[in-house]
Amino acid sequence: MRPLFAFHGGIHPPANKAQSTQLPVLRAPLPAKLTIPLRQHAGESAKPVVQVGDRVLKGQLIGEPEGFISSSIHAPTSGTITAVDPQAIPHPSGLPDLCITLIPDGKDEWIARQAVDYRTLPADELRHRLRMSGIVGLGGAVFPSDIKLRPLRDHPNKIIDTLIINGAECEPYITCDDMLMRERAADIVQGAEMLRFTLAAREVLIGIEDNKPEAIAAMRRAVADSGLPFEVLAVPTLYPGGSAKHLIKVLTGLEVPSGALPTDIGVQCFNVATTYSVARALAHGEPLISRIVTVTGNVHQPRNYEALLGTPLNELVALSAPLPDTARYIMGGPMMGMPLDTLALPLVKAGNCVIAASSALFPPAPPAMPCIRCARCAQVCPAELQPMDLYWFARAKDFGKAQAFSLFDCIECGACSYVCPSHIPLVQYYRFAKSEIRAREQEKIAADKARERHEYRELRIEREKQEKAERLAAKEKAALAAKPAAPATPPEDASPENSAQRKIQAALDHAQAQAAAVTPKNTVNLSPEQLAEIAKIEARRAHIRELAQSDVEHPKE
């Protein structure tokens, strides 16, 4: 038996998982309209590659990745694109983002699916395939999986020892991974082998919290059937044991250092749902177009649905018949999920659960009281931070201090807020501080870039000026060298100033000679009357000149 390790802190919130595991996963009916956001993953938004009016097939690429950290988006069913415009998406900001609207034609017609043998494919090709299949981490972070598979095989210094498949699912209410493991364990094991092969990992550990005995049994059966040397381990139920860093600690005893990645200590971790979609993508050629989502809480029939991405959440929730006293909805779990202002939002890759909340199930948080520095938050913090100090710094907007106290090691699990006797929304303060610090770093980078460009521009202007002067001087020299036999040119006149003066003098002489050569044609052959008139005009001019002269000498008082 492999020894397990413990991480610091953690809490035991009521699990509330049994309600939604009574019924098998149901395939949600095809909705009348799908709204597919182009930003469903961490990193850059995908770029739409379809236009309004296009007919697309199920699994067809409709958004291609743009940038390094990005992923692709596919049509979840066959149908017609009716809009590519900003629409409401499930995001804490509540701001709209670019979405593709698809009206299904009901035929559910697949594109040509191409299965590949992962053992014969080069690692690059394999990663590209995952990227183009839109595979992202379905545990919540939606980080593109191809990047997590990236440098390892050909990086001699980083050997992946252990691949961890994360089936812990520690957050209350959520059971989508549980049901997936119960019903589709064989595919998960197949996906785990694909990931293990790509990473060249030595061992594979599948960690599942011990409150899911059926899932553990199903996975053990599937591993035994496959004959692969994977280990399925039941880990103690403790929130947030499903966080990658904490599951790694529990299973291997290794701690991911602050600011480092699991690969730095030779471990990589994938969620079970991600592993399943890797298997579907490689062995069946199916991109990520649907996911299992738990609908639970204050509903008649809590259960899991396999729904197409882009399915309106209100249609999904209606399948479970919410009870009349439902006041609001939460996407995700009660600890880390976000409240939804409306249900007219599409299901996204990150959407693992929708909870209908009534005031009986989720009583409104009592008003926040001042921090009494009881340090209960520090006792439960799984990242071993000092949440009360971080709260203080974040509240005072002392971001430098917050960073010095390892704010970025906070995983925002909410354990601190859960135990806080003063009901302070601590995580909100940490999120505020984190996003403020990130924004400042961005600004700093932009300012440094602007400074560099400005300095380079100044340098360039200076250089161009110098080059121009040099060019002129060179031209001058060349012109002089061209007529060395000129007798009027003494050798000491070769300096640029002298030559310039000489040139000016020559030009002046030339102008004078020309003026002398030209005689005005209107002053010859004049009649006596004309001569008399000219004399008169000349006399007047002389008089005026005289007056002006006297005015200048004796100005009027």
Add this chain to the structure above:
Amino acid sequence: MLAALLVMAGIAIVLGAVLGYSAIKFRVEGNPLADKIDAILPQTQCGQCGYPGCRPYADAIVNGEADINLCPPGGEEGIHKLSELLGVEFKPFGSDMQPKPKAVAFIDEATCIGCTLCIQACPVDAIAGAAKQMHTIIAAECTGCELCLPPCPVDCISMKTIGEDVGNWKWKYPLFALRPTSQETPLVTSA
């Protein structure tokens, strides 16, 4: 008496030599304070402060020629940082110098005649184009300094405010009700 004088003179010569040597050896190029100020300034190179760029403004502050409240793009936060660095009192912006929301220039490409005047005006080379060819702003490099607006003979450049979207959205400072109310607009205040 003479011995004492010689000892003192000797010490003075030795110390003087050490000081003189270190003045050459450890000479600081430029003013480090100006570098620190320059690091705080937003590098828009907009010249709103009256100096031709952020670095000249930093130098002017060091020389005591310029006040610290002349940089609207840096915002009030910039003034706070400068006052902290320089140990002087915070000074609010004058009424004619208010920070504007961050914006980038935008060229109406149908109107642009390709005169290159804006390219010459841009302090950070953020405009791409050539003579008699349409110009365009490299939005990622634009600092929003507005220096390209006055030279444009056909007024085809406008400033577009960068709005909040899902990509650049930030978590807000937590605000919540002091006491729960059933009203539509609860009494909100900071904690």
